[in-house]
Amino acid sequence: MTRITADVRFLRGYNQARVMALGRTARTFERSTVVEATGLTPQAVSKVVARLTADGLIRPAGVRRTGIGKPAVVYELVPDSRYAIGAHVARRTLRLVLVDLAGTVHHSAVSPLPGDFTPEQLLDALAVGIDAMTSSSDVRGRLTGVGIGMIGPLDHAHGLVRDAHGLRHWHDVPLREIAEKHLGLPVHLDKDVTAGITAEAWRHGATFGDAALIMIESGIGGGFWLGGTAHRGAHTNAGEFGHTVVDLNGPRCVCGRHGCLEIVHNQAADAGDIDRAARVVAVGVVNLLQTLDLAHVVLAGADLLRNPQAYLAAVVEAVQADARRADWLTTKVALSSLGADVIAAGAAMQVLDQHYGVPELAPA
Amino acid sequence: MTRITADVRFLRGYNQARVMALGRTARTFERSTVVEATGLTPQAVSKVVARLTADGLIRPAGVRRTGIGKPAVVYELVPDSRYAIGAHVARRTLRLVLVDLAGTVHHSAVSPLPGDFTPEQLLDALAVGIDAMTSSSDVRGRLTGVGIGMIGPLDHAHGLVRDAHGLRHWHDVPLREIAEKHLGLPVHLDKDVTAGITAEAWRHGATFGDAALIMIESGIGGGFWLGGTAHRGAHTNAGEFGHTVVDLNGPRCVCGRHGCLEIVHNQAADAGDIDRAARVVAVGVVNLLQTLDLAHVVLAGADLLRNPQAYLAAVVEAVQADARRADWLTTKVALSSLGADVIAAGAAMQVLDQHYGVPELAPA
DNA sequence: CCCTATTACGCAACGCTGTTGCTAAATTTT
């Protein structure tokens, strides 16, 4: 648990991170933009910009002539100044991506994992894949770390896989610790869906409000971005969205309850009725909107992306039907901008976020 | 929107607030406790404690002899150093409470409101009630402000009542602004359920994790405390928990959808089957746990508190049944510790929280 | 009884943050 004391160093990191967020979102920016966004004085912004420039994280990119007066220097992020590796560990596959500081995916590769793979087998696959991906020497020196997104339950704070669903060999595995030793890089472990929503948030920057990522891929899960950070819940177990009851008299689910969103959806999907399956998901999404009042909903997951338009249309329609009463209740619904890479890319961005994102103060 | 720049003044407020939170939770505390909780050095804590003592917010309350060495000074919060008024505006009644800095309710009074009351009528009732409650002169001088909790939809950021359900005369009323003028005190406006969960959080202090307040009182709503702050959503509209679908083939709800938690619950309750009604709510609560992974669930609301044990038993049972698989997935379920006063008291605590709570930095 | 070890606590100097006051540079307009 990275714990930060509220001393002056916090201010440094915080304000630098806000400028970085601006650079990620806006392609180019100037000091005056930063002044407005941060509330700092121009002089303070000059100092922050000078520090970031010295670190090679941003650089001048021309000037803008405003008409009268001295032209303003335009800055931009230096995307290839830092990289991170992201890994999406699924039941049968390992997806690795290389992501730069701007959130752009440079390489993406999928490799099969042995059935019922062990931690050791995963570590080996990771090492091989990462090695191949960072062969270029300028990448290797700028690698910030490795992010791993996988199915839960797991303990994010302690980097512990508690009991990955459907995988033997994965009970209380301190994956973060052993991976850091094995790979020689900082490792960040999180639930797949949480990594996924982080990807969307990191790329959208400050304009991204409360949001959810709906993922349909061997089960239905939800990742949440609330109040400017990922929401993991009290035990890193938030997101079991597929196991919310939507049909009190519905069929029994593997979880023991009746009429879970997941079982109702799967029955429709298995029967080939994708539209009905999509409408079930749409009901769940509107439930989330009612409960959490989200500004963005992102759809993702292999099973969903096989029929993206069907799901998108159903959700959009349901959201609009529900929100028709109030013009101020707007929610943007979209397919994941990163496609099948969301989880892996998000895991990578979580690593970047730890270094260059807005620092969090000690837990209340 | 109170917006704070990340300069040194932020540190001052932040660290002071953490000490105050400790004092609220722990009755008494010493410097060494603060050192541990905040991560600050003993010297820094001395400065913070000195400032708070000078402001009269905390005071020494004896010493603790540890055995060898100079005894440690024990401090305590000064509860009656500050007060706030809380108002719970319902469809027919106005409940006012006087709350001190420790979160203790000193006075509570309910008065009827005219049918379909107007903003002016509410303001008059507020003025009269507040005057009666602050007759003592030491209270009046230490009054921090007035918090108002009421049904939505409303806009918390702008202090605007958009369209209170079931009340004509309440469309786009800038209640915060006009109330501040009318009462001559700072006013904080929020949804009833959000105020309610703030009451629980403020009283529990740092030990309070992600939580929800389930309120059953002319409708079913939910207030959320996530990541150390109230969750209001993108448009202050979070909490419409009663309008989440739990029965796809259920009866049509006033909101237009079928099988909402609220209509299903109400049908059972109206039929006199409280146990079934309670089990419906329990299903909804477990849905929340699956989605958000909460550490605390608090039950409240006039309709619920008519049969508190029935609801509590049903929810506890459902939560335990669902979490039986994992011993680490613990959620505490309880009835509101403040009974019928939760909303009003929470509204008051929101005012105190603005002054003496942990400050929030500019929105990301 | 005095001395020492131990613990609590504060004064003074310091480092680092953003802020304030003012100057310099670069450009357009007159």
Add this chain to the structure above:
DNA sequence: AAAATTTAGCAACAGCGTTGCGTAATAGGG
């Protein structure tokens, strides 16, 4: 060429927590 305007930085400053060190208050041992 001179004035006006906008951008940007240097220098001194205020305020935060930190570091170094001295002082006060207690218990226990000789």
